[in-house]
Amino acid sequence: MTAGSPAPESLWGRTLVPLLLVFVLITGASLAYAQVSEDRSVPAPPTIAEKLVLLQAERSELQSRADSLSRLEMLSSFRAASLLFDALASRYEPEREQPFDRLPATRREVFARLEAVNAALRAAIDRPGAAGGAAAVEQAASGIPTDLEWMASFDSTPVILSYTPLFLEPRRMVRSDSPAPGGEDPVIEIEILGLRLTRDRTPPILTIGSWRGEAVVMPERLKFLVPRSVFQSDATHARFASGSLFLRHASRIVSFQLLFTAIPEKVGALVLDQKVRSAEPDANTLVSPEILARAPAGESRTVRRCFDPPPGWRFDKSKRRVVIVERLGWIDDIPDETMNSGSVAFVREDRPTQICVAVVAKAATKAARTATIGRFEATLVREVTVDRKVKSGTHALAWNAPVSVPLEAGVAEWKLYVRLFDEIDREYEGGPGGAVVPSGFPFLRIAIEDGKKLTIEADLAGVR
Secondary structure, eight states: OOTTOOOHHHHHHHHHHHHHHHHHHHHHHHHHHHHHHHHHHSOOOOBHHHHHHHHHHHHHHHHHHOOHHHHHHSHHHHHHHHHHHHHHHHHTGGGTTSBGGGSOHHHHHHHHHHHHHHHHHHHHHHSTTOTTHHHHHHHHHTTHHHHHHHHHHHOOSOEEEEEEOSEEOOGGGOOOSSOOTTSSOOEEEEEEEEESOOOSSSOOEEEETTEEEEOEEETTEEEEEEEGGGSOOOSSSOEEEEEEEEEEETTEEEEEEEEEEEOOSOOEEEEEEEEEEEEEEEEEEEEOOOEEEEEOTTOEEEEEEEEOOOTTOEEEEEEEEEEEEEEEEEETTEEOGGGBOOEEEEEOOSSTTOEEEEEEEEBSSTTEEEEEEEEEEEEEEEEEEEEEEEEEEEEEEBBTBOEEEEOOTTEEEEEEEEEETTTEEEEEEEOSSOSEEOOSSTTEEEEEETTTEEEEEEOGGGGO
């Protein structure tokens, strides 16, 4: 080794340090890349805000797809789900960016309730008319009032428990003691019941379309007088109408959607089909089998036969006759019909429904042999049940204007076909008995009066 040359250990040490640094950098980069890849493959859990957005979007879509029947039958469930959603949105506004799965299980159950209601609504709307659809929706939403009361008990945010009315009557049918300010437009009185609806002097505001009004504030209750004309409606179809309630709470604005179903101006039409049953006479002629009576020389023989009518028939004994088919006689094997003084006659029956006949072969002289052939003919009668259909034709059905259709004498059954709001078809059936027929709608009454007429009435008192 020459003077000034570095020792081998020093060379190795100076070489090892850079290698270790390179290894550390490469390893760190690999771990960082692996961590990034892992983060990209596992999506982040949804936040409370994302959960709320999905629930609201789904319910909004279902509201837009609902037909007239759904807007009538499932309105209470739509409203309950909306109230619970708005209460949750208000409650979790400060925490909306927190992961949803960090909520306690009892609070996640409330969100699950809304998911269950949306699922039941979707199933019912996807299969209109399917049995049990509306009942399943009602069952899914049945726990929401308890959820609202539970939220009201532990929290300090506003909660709406209920509001009226459920249905909005047609404008020309609204009964109001005072018109809207500035005109004759009738008003709808909206009353809202809840907790913590006012916390400062800022009055709650309700907006419907371009209309905006302040509340009349009472303890735990708000009242609005809204012109009927601000609600959108349809002449023939039931439509959803909604408004937005704005409250100031804890230096922020809280909103609630109020949902109604606007009843159309026109109700629909009906047709009544009746099956009238009557008994009409039917007749036929019965020709009996031939009956033979034989008698030896100088003697007399009688053959008696009784006949029953065929099932379902009876003999008209005023229309019957006996027939002597042939009367024969012989003396010493020489034919001579004058030697037979026999007869064919009706005789007493064993039962009143029968016809009995006696055929007699009787020798005119002691040497004569005889034979008599006879029968009878009789009219058979019966009553045949004849059904005929009587159609009433189409009757227009209007609000608060009962329609009565006479029931025919002898009606055996009837079918009532009702078309409501240009898209709801219902069939009802019954017989001569009974008085009230359940219609399935709060505003539609069907009754049979004195067994003589069927009356249908669309009464708005049932929806107030």
